[in-house]
Amino acid sequence: xxxxxxxxxxxxxxxxxxxxxxxxxxxxxxxxxxxxxxxxxxxxxxxxxxxxxxxxxxxxxxxxxxxxxxxxxxxxxxxxxxxxxxxxxxxxxxxxxxxxxxxxxxxxxxxxxxxxxxxxxxxxxxxxxxxxxxxxxxxxxxxxxxxxxxxxxxxxxxxxxxxxxxxxxxxxxxxxxxxxxxxxxxxxxxxxxxxxxxxxxxxxxxxxxxxxxxxxxxxxxxxxxxxxxxxxxxxxxxxxxxxxxxxxxxxxxxxxxxxxxxxxxxxxxxxxxxxxxxxxxxxxxxxxxxxxxxxxxxxxxxxxxxxxxxxxxxxxxxxxxxxxxxxxxxxxxxxxxxxxxxxxxxxxxxxxxxxxxxxxxxxxxxxxxxxx
Amino acid sequence: xxxxxxxxxxxxxxxxxxxxxxxxxxxxxxxxxxxxxxxxxxxxxxxxxxxxxxxxxxxxxxxxxxxxxxxxxxxxxxxxxxxxxxxxxxxxxxxxxxxxxxxxxxxxxxxxxxxxxxxxxxxxxxxxxxxxxxxxxxxxxxxxxxxxxxxxxxxxxxxxxxxxxxxxxxxxxxxxxxxxxxxxxxxxxxxxxxxxxxxxxxxxxxxxxxxxxxxxxxxxxxxxxxxxxxxxxxxxxxxxxxxxxxxxxxxxxxxxxxxxxxxxxxxxxxxxxxxxxxxxxxxxxxxxxxxxxxxxxxxxxxxxxxxxxxxxxxxxxxxxxxxxxxxxxxxxxxxxxxxxxxxxxxxxxxxxxxxxxxxxxxxxxxxxxxxx
Numbered sequence: 001x002x003x004x005x006x007x008x009x010x011x012x013x014x015x016x017x018x019x020x021x022x023x024x025x026x027x028x029x030x031x032x033x034x035x036x037x038x039x040x041x042x043x044x045x046x047x048x049x050x051x052x053x054x055x056x057x058x059x060x061x062x063x064x065x066x067x068x069x070x071x072x073x074x075x076x077x078x079x080x081x082x083x084x085x086x087x088x089x090x091x092x093x094x095x096x097x098x099x100x101x102x103x104x105x106x107x108x109x110x111x112x113x114x115x116x117x118x119x120x121x122x123x124x125x126x127x128x129x130x131x132x133x134x135x136x137x138x139x140x141x142x143x144x145x146x147x148x149x150x151x152x153x154x155x156x157x158x159x160x161x162x163x164x165x166x167x168x169x170x171x172x173x174x175x176x177x178x179x180x181x182x183x184x185x186x187x188x189x190x191x192x193x194x195x196x197x198x199x200x201x202x203x204x205x206x207x208x209x210x211x212x213x214x215x216x217x218x219x220x221x222x223x224x225x226x227x228x229x230x231x232x233x234x235x236x237x238x239x240x241x242x243x244x245x246x247x248x249x250x251x252x253x254x255x256x257x258x259x260x261x262x263x264x265x266x267x268x269x270x271x272x273x274x275x276x277x278x279x280x281x282x283x284x285x286x287x288x289x290x291x292x293x294x295x296x297x298x299x300x301x302x303x304x305x306x307x308x309x310x311x312x313x314x315x316x317x318x319x320x321x322x323x324x325x326x327x328x329x330x331x332x333x334x335x336x337x338x339x340x341x342x343x344x345x346x347x348x349x350x351x352x353x354x355x356x357x358x359x360x361x362x363x364x365x366x367x368x369x370x371x372x
Numbered sequence: 373x374x375x376x377x378x379x380x381x382x383x384x385x386x387x388x389x390x391x392x393x394x395x396x397x398x399x400x401x402x403x404x405x406x407x408x409x410x411x412x413x414x415x416x417x418x419x420x421x422x423x424x425x426x427x428x429x430x431x432x433x434x435x436x437x438x439x440x441x442x443x444x445x446x447x448x449x450x451x452x453x454x455x456x457x458x459x460x461x462x463x464x465x466x467x468x469x470x471x472x473x474x475x476x477x478x479x480x481x482x483x484x485x486x487x488x489x490x491x492x493x494x495x496x497x498x499x500x501x502x503x504x505x506x507x508x509x510x511x512x513x514x515x516x517x518x519x520x521x522x523x524x525x526x527x528x529x530x531x532x533x534x535x536x537x538x539x540x541x542x543x544x545x546x547x548x549x550x551x552x553x554x555x556x557x558x559x560x561x562x563x564x565x566x567x568x569x570x571x572x573x574x575x576x577x578x579x580x581x582x583x584x585x586x587x588x589x590x591x592x593x594x595x596x597x598x599x600x601x602x603x604x605x606x607x608x609x610x611x612x613x614x615x616x617x618x619x620x621x622x623x624x625x626x627x628x629x630x631x632x633x634x635x636x637x638x639x640x641x642x643x644x645x646x647x648x649x650x651x652x653x654x655x656x657x658x659x660x661x662x663x664x665x666x667x668x669x670x671x672x673x674x675x676x677x678x679x680x681x682x683x684x685x686x687x688x689x690x691x692x693x694x695x696x697x698x699x700x701x702x703x704x705x706x707x708x709x710x711x712x713x714x715x716x717x718x719x720x721x722x723x724x725x726x727x728x729x730x731x732x733x734x735x736x737x738x739x740x741x742x743x744x
Contacts, residue, residue, distance in 0.1 A: 036532070036534070037533065037534055038444065038532045038533025038534045039531070039532050039533075041444065045443060064443070065443075066440040066441055066442055066443070067440070067441050067442075067443050067448075068438040068439070068440050068441075069438055069439050069440075069441050070438055070439075071417060071436070071437075071438070071439050071525070071544055071546050072410065072413065072523070072546060072548070074587070075448060076439075076447060076448075076453055076525065076527055076583070077453065077455050077523070077525060077583055077586070078583050078586035078587045078590075079451035079453065079582070079583030079584035079585075079586060079587035079588070080583075080586075080587040080590065081448055081449065081451065081587065083449050085533075113591075114588075114591055115587060115590065115591075116590035116591055116594055149533065151444070151449070151533055153443070153448065153449060155448055156587075159411070160408070160410045160411050161409065161410025161411075161457075161521065161523055161548055162408070162409055162410045162693075163586050163589070163590070163593065163618070163619055164590070164593065165590055165593070165594055172443055174443050174444060176444070176533055195575070196575060197575045197576075198573055198574060198575030198576055201570055201573040201576070202570060203567070203568060203569045203570030204569075204570050204573065204576075204588060205584075205587075205588040210451070210584065210587060210588065211448070211449055211450050211451030211452075211583070211584060211587070212451035212577075212582065212583060212584015212585065212587055212588055213451075213584070214449070214450035214451060214452075214535050215446070215450045215451035215452040215453065215487060215528075215577075215582060215583070215584055216451070216486075216576060216577040216582065216584055217535070218450075218452065218487065218488035218535070218536070218537055219485075219486060219487075219488055221535065221536065221537070222488055222537055246535070247535055321534075
C-alpha cells in the first residue's frame with residue numbers, strides 16, 4: 001500500500017521543526033528610529049540545506065551572516081530562486097502575531113514546484129519561523145506602524161553550469177525592520193503605466209514569487225521614478241489590461257458599467273500573484289455584503305472611461321510590505337489620470353486597513369492571526 | 373564641453389584591465405578524461421566589484437573560491453543577475469583562441485542595461501578574460517572536441533529587500549571544462565514542444581541573458597526529460613511560433629512555401645536571444661550565396677506541413693555549449709515528428725560546423741578569432 005497517497009501532504013519529505021538546532025548570537029538588539037525598509041536585519045537567521053540524495057537536513061537558527069556560495073550555483077546564473085514575505089506584529093497585549101502565515105507557506109511550496117526546487121511541509125517551516133521570531137522578538141517594537149518583515153527564501157546551490165533541475169538547495173529565512181512603507185502617500189501612490197514592458201505572461205512564472213519576475217521589472221521601475229512615479233502599473237495585452245502595480249495587487253472601487261457599486265481586482269489567471277492581503281480583502285468585503293466584490297478583467301479604457309464619467313470611487317494596491325496604499329495618480333500614454341478619494345475619512349481602503357490592522361495587532365480576535 | 377558624448381562608448385566608466393591584480397593559486401592543474409559539462413572548474417576566477425558611489429574597483433584574478441554573499445542581496449531574491457558564455461580553444465598550432473568574443477562582451481553590456489546593472493567597456497573585460505585564460509591555459513587540452521567554457525557573470529550584491537536598482541554589484545568570470553556537449557546526438561536531438569509554458573514574451577527579458585529566463589524553464593525541461601526528450605522547443609502565441617530550443621537558436625533548412633531552398637531562423641523580435649553562433653551561421657551561409665537565408669517567423673503548422681510534403685531538409689540548433697546540433701525528432705501535441713537528414717555526410721549543419729571549428733581551432737585564418 002502506498003502510504004504517500006494515503007497521508008496526502010503530511011508525507012512530503014520535509015525537514016522537521018522538532019529537530020531545530022539553535023546557536024545564539026552574542027550581538028545586542030539594535031533599536032532604530034529611522035531606517036530604510038529591508039536594510040536593518042535581526043541577529044539571527046534560519047537555514048535548512050537540502051540535497052537530492054540526503055533530502056532535507058536539520059534546520060538551524062544561527063547568527064546572521066554571509067552565505068558562502070559556489071560561484072557556479074544556479075541561483076546566481078539561472079534565477080533558480082524564490083521568496084516569500086510576511087510580517088510579525090507586536091499587539092497591544094504585547095503578544096507577537098503573524099497574519100495568515102500558512103497562506104505564505106503554501107504559496108512558497110507552489111513556487112518551489114514551479115522552480116523545480118524541493119518542497120516541504122508548510123507547517124514545519126512555519127514552526128521554524130515561529131521559533132526564529134521568538135529568538136529575535138526584542139527586535140519588534142511596540143508600535144502601531146512598526147513590524148518585523150520576515151523573508152523566507154529558497155535558492156538552488158547546485159554548482160553546475162548546465163541548465164537543469166537542482167540537486168542542492170538552501171532554504172533560509174532572514175528578518176528585517178519594517179515601518180510605514182510609503183512615507184509620502186498622503187496624496188496617494190503615483191503609478192507609471194507603460195505597455196512597453198510586460199511583467200508576466202501566460203505560461204510564465206508571474207503567479208509565483210520567483211526572482212526573475214522582479215529583476216526583469218527594474219528598468220520599468222527606473223523609468224517610473226524618472227517620470228516622478230513611485231511604482232509601475234503593469235499592463236498586459238493589446239487592450240492594456242490592468243494586472244498589478246510594482247509589488248502590489250490592484251483593486252478598483254467604482255460604479256461599474258452596469259451601475260452597480262463594485263470592488264474589482266484582476267482574476268488569478270496565471271499572470272497575477274495570489275497576494276495574502278488580496279485574498280483577505282476579497283474575503284473581508286464579501287463578508288460585509290455591502291457591494292459587489294469581483295475578480296474580473298479590467299483594462300485601461302474601462303478605467304479611463306469610468307474616471308471621465310466620475311464612476312471611480314478609489315483605486316488602491318495591496319501588498320505585504322505596504323499593506324494597503326491608495327493610488328492618487330496614474331500616468332498613461334502621456335496623460336495624468338487623477339484618481340479620486342484621497343480623503344482617509346471616506347476611503348474604502350482606510351476602512352479595510354483598520355479592520356486588518358485591528359486583527360494584526362490583536363485588537364480584534366480572529367482566526368487569521370497566528371500567535372508566536 | 374561634455375567629453376562623455378564626444379568619446380562615445382570609450383568614456384563609459386569602466387574598470388581597467390591595465391590595473392588587473394593577479395594572485396595565483398597553488399593548486400595543481402587537474403586533467404579529466406570524463407566529466408560532466410559545467411562541473412569542473414579551473415583554479416582561478418576574475419572578480420570585479422562595483423558600487424554606485426565608487427564605481428568599478430580594480431579587477432582581480434584570484435584562486436577560485438566561494439563567494440561570501442549577504443543573504444539579502446537582490447541577485448538571490450529578485451534575479452538581478454546575468455551571464456555570458458563563450459569558449460577558448462587550443463588550436464592545431466597550440467595557440468589559444470576565442471571566437472568572436474566582442475559579441476559576447478557587447479551582449480553582456482546590453483543585458484546589464486536591461487537588468488539595471490552597471491555597464492563597462494567591453495574591450496576592458498575582454499582583456500581581463502584574456503589574462504584569466506592565459507593564467508589557466510594548462511587546463512585547455514589539445515583536442516578537436518575539448519575546449520574551456522568561459523562564464524562571465526554579473527550579479528547585484530545590494531543587500532536590501534526593496535525591489536530597486538542595485539547600488540552594488542559583482543562581475544565575476546569562472547571557467548569550466550567542456551567536451552562534446554551532447555554525447556547522444558547520433559540520432560539527433562529530440563525536442564519537446566508544448567505550448568503550456570512560454571520562455572519569453574514581448575516586453576520581457578527573453579533577448580537578454582538574464583537568469584530568470586532560464587529558471588522559469590526548468591519545469592518544462594523536466595517535462596521534456598520525462599517524455600524522453602533532451603530539450604524543450606519553446607513555442608509562442610496562438611499560432612505556436614517556433615522560437616528557441618532550450619538554450620539553442622533554431623534553424624530550419626527546407627524548401628519553403630514558394631519552392632525556394634531556404635535556411636530560416638526566427639527574427640530578433642525581442643523574444644529571441646541574439647546568439648553568436650546564430651549570427652555566424654547567418655553570415656557564413658549568406659556569404660556562400662547558395663540558397664536563401666532568412667530571419668522569418670516559423671510556426672508549427674508550417675513545419676508540420678513541410679514535413680508531410682517532404683520539404684524539410686534539416687532542423688538544427690546552435691548555441692555556445694553545443695555549437696551546432698541536428699534535431700532528429702520533435703514531439704508536438706502527442707505526435708512524434710521525425711525530422712530527416714541525420715546523415716553527417718549530407719547535413720548542412722555538419723558543413724557549417726566544419727567551417728566554424730576550422731576557424732575556432734585555427735585551421736582557417738579568420739578575423740572571427742581572437743588570439744589569447
